[in-house]
Amino acid sequence: MEEKNSTQVHMFLLLGFPALANLRVLFSIVFLLTYILTVLENVVIIALIKTNCELYKPMYFFLGHLSFIDIWYISVTIPKFLANFIAEDGSISFVGCMTQLFFFSAFICTECVLLSAMAYDRFVAICQPLRYPVMMTYQICIYLVVVSWFSGFTVALIKISFISQLKFCGHHVINHFFCDISPVLNLACTDMSLAEMVDFVLALFILLVPLFITIVSYLLIIMTILHIPNTHSKKKAFSTCSSHLTVVTIFFSAALFIYARPKKIDPFDLNKLVSAVYTIVTPVLNPFIYCLRNQEVKRALKKALCDRTGISKVSRCIPSAQMQG
Template sequence: MGRGNNSAVTEFILVGFTVIPQLQTAFFILLLSIYIFTVTANVIIISTVRAEPHLHKPMYFFICNFSLMEMWYTTALIPKMMAGLVTGNKAISVQDCIAQFYFIFGFGAAVNFLLAVMSYDRYLAICHPLHYTTVMTSRVSGYLVLFAWTAGLFAPVMPAVWISTLYFCGPQDIDHFFCDFAPVLNLSCTDTSLVEVTFFMFSWTIILGCFLFTMVSYAHIISTVLRIKSPFGRQKTFSTCTSHLAVVSIYYGSAIFMYVRPTSRTTFSWDKVVSIFYSMVTPLFNPIIYSLRNQEVKKALRKVITQHCGQI
């Protein structure tokens, strides 16, 4: 559709979920609880790792950066939803919508790269333990984290730029609770084929690329673990990467379903439900997986709490 005589849209309406007015307060409290728990739990993990010298290892350095990415990702998403529930104003300007799209997908892409980096770290630790300390030095781990942040935040620049060139003339309603790619693209009055191809390549390259790299790493890890004769040795060795494998399984299950497919096949009502898992449920449970399933973190956390209580 061409521009014609239609006036340009300057803001969108984030439809989100239809909430019964009587349940609006309860929904706000739920979102606030999720946000507070996610941020607090990740801050605790970062603080615990920083406070305990024996946790100053590449694996926990990666976990700290993963926690930081999760906090920024959640912050780019949930506060806007809560503000809409409080004020009743679900409008978002086109510029702010593009900015939200960029930051959500930027931090999301960074998480993908870091999960791949963490799988490589576990591969080195389990498959090449004698060379691990000489290969995975603090400098190398720092470069790998820098790569994850830089590549992640650079990846959605082109899709965001392409979206900013589109013309929107109505309707204004985005059938989602954040500025996701397909619902925004659906409102454009201009040809979106180039933007769709660009984003599809972006999704395939990053999500599937990082996923396949992670799976190859774990194929080598599992092969190495199975060659260990002692059952206790196999369990102890594999336990060092079960938390990461659990996070990978939950994250990629929903991310691949959402973004590694043609946009034309998107069904927004169902996608909103799936989006809940990777945008809110996964960041909510990741701190639990990394802390409660990790003996070193639990011991360090108890030590920090004991020391803090002793100073009161």
């Protein structure tokens, strides 16, 4: 690709949502309240899991990390978007853009792998209940979480190492509300074929491998549930994984639409709407989905609201060596 300008761009302009400009105050309040609600409800989930011994189980251990990720990756995008939206200034430095791109990619890749670990946990709980205490020990849960974080940040580091080496010159307007890979790549004025190929391959790997594990896990779960003779037991078994299945469906549907295809065919305006699903809607909905569809979490929340001495009692009942099944 020929250079459009010999001057390297050191500042980008995030276009955001021009259609909302006339309702700037209203949508600023909506986005701010959504961000605050997301952070608060995910903090509540983490606090419940940390302070209630009934939730000291692998499923909730993973859920705590999922809530932690949701807090951070919505914090990577929304505060900067709000600041630009309110100030009517969409500028972001090159370093700031690459930093935002790295951490957002790292958190979303980590969540992909973590969701597959949660699916595996549900598979073992339903299909191998007698072996569950042995197959899902505290050490194994720690290992799965470490693998999730390591793989997510490693993939993001590889992606950003290729993208940051590109030269950006001339046109500097990013048709998005944050620095995402696709709109940033399209601003490069040097050959971006290698960076685009690396991004595409890594996106397929970090999305399709966890998705394959999740699909296989749930196929085996469904087969096991169908062989349960008792209707009540079937409903109880399915209820233990329905929340996670809902979250997985929303997250992977949006992520596959955005990342698992070549960047040159991106419809940017549609991309922004779909991106809003997993950057804003999914983090705010996850705690509601897990709370409203999970009796143990609801009981823990009621106990936390009604029993002021609950926290002091918890420290005596949490096992240190191994999680409960």
